Amino acid sequence: MPSFKFYYFDFRGRGEVIRLLFHLAGEQFTDERVTFETWGALKPQMPLGQIPVLDIDGVKIGQTTAIARYLGHQFHRAGTNAVECARLDMIADVIQEMTNSSGFANFPKVSLGLIGGDKTHIFKTEVVPEIEKYAPLVEKFLLDNGNNGLFQGDRETWVDVFAAESFAKLIDYGSPDALDAYPHILALINRVFNHPNIKSYIATRKQTPF
């Protein structure tokens, strides 16, 4: 197994999916939690000037989904053929599109205290419309796999973990009822977060504001 060092800020944000994939696989990694004070010096060393970044035996990889997809293949948490992989990529891209949408821009910054604003109002007026746009698509992908809480087959893939973490943050930091209209996404979160390896990590992980 390569030597892994993972760079991200000291909160869940975009980076937690990577930590979850390591814990799911039970594989060792250095969880380098970058502070805002040290980020300025580190930024030029990152391939895209941003984090998350995973250093794999000295090779730095950026972009959350590229890292998560790599770990999915490395840890046998991917599709079992090219078509399954393509379908999972499609679902991951939809979720990444939601995360990158304009409605999602302010909420993390307000939650982290980086900008001012009424967190509840911003969630309701900016984030909820994006949930209403994207969550029904994700519901359908889950139903297509037979309503077992996963997108593909009967074993958690990297996309299940990516989706569960992306949506769970909306409940944890937005509103407890944010996904009540989407029972299949709730089942996905429930299934992924109750995997014993993930459950034990979550039980002891640091609480962060996003």
Ligand SMILES: N[C@@H](CCC(=O)N[C@@H](CS)C(=O)NCC(=O)O)C(=O)O
């Ligand atoms: N498309 C990238 C976006 C990465 C990104 O926006 N990273 C932010 C933190 S969540 C960052 O590095 N901000 C500091 C900066 O841009 O200087 C991904 O999905 O990984």
